[in-house]
Amino acid sequence: MSAREEAVSTPDEAVSAQNDVASPAEAAAGVPGAAAPPDGPLWGPRLAALLFLAAGVAVLGWAFAIPEGAIDQDVGPRAFPLLVGVGLCVAASVCVVQAFRGSDPVLAEQAREEARLTEWRPVAALLALLVGYLFALAPCGYWQSTAVLFALVARVLGSRRLLRDALIGLVLALAVYFLFDRLLGIHLPPGIVRLAF
DSSP: OOHHHHHOOOHHHHHHHHHHSOOHHHHHHTOTTOOOOOSSOOHHHHHHHHHHHHHHHHHHHHHHHSOOOOTTOSSOTTHHHHHHHHHHHHHHHHHHHHHHHOOOHHHHHHHHHHHHHOOHHHHHHHHHHHHHHHHHHHHHOHHHHHHHHHHHHHHHTTOOOHHHHHHHHHHHHHHHHIIIIIIIOOOOOOOSSOOOO
8 A cells, every 4th residue: 555545544534533632621531542631720810810809808898998978868978889899799709719610621721822822011011001190190180191191002002193092092081081070070180281171
């Protein structure tokens, strides 16, 4: 039999060869001949779920630290923070259970592959921009800092139209500033350049 004849297989042999390949579920179950399951648990989702739960507990703690309002109020100042805290804790508890219960081996391998392909430079740049924004907010003002932040975040995320991004950021920042500062009476830092309207 020639090499060419050996390379050509019948349809039954092709199906048999496909059936010999073990699925990740079989590998995890320890089926003989199956490949070893992906090594180690995924700590990223577990850590994120625990941090999410810690944030919910912190919000609840801060909500209980808020002094109660007047007795004749139907809804006091604690109501909304308590609602958010309870919602965070419930959602985080579901995430914790799912993260520690174990997942489908195929999904776990996909998550590992995504983690390997993650670009950390944009994440670090966005974090640095947020920290800079926090420090610039009071001295520079809300609408100025927010407009610059919007343009720079768009740049980090891949936009190359700096002027357009700056204009969109400026319009959005001014709209939010006007809504909160002028209409709702929630004063935001005015900064160096004060608005005439």
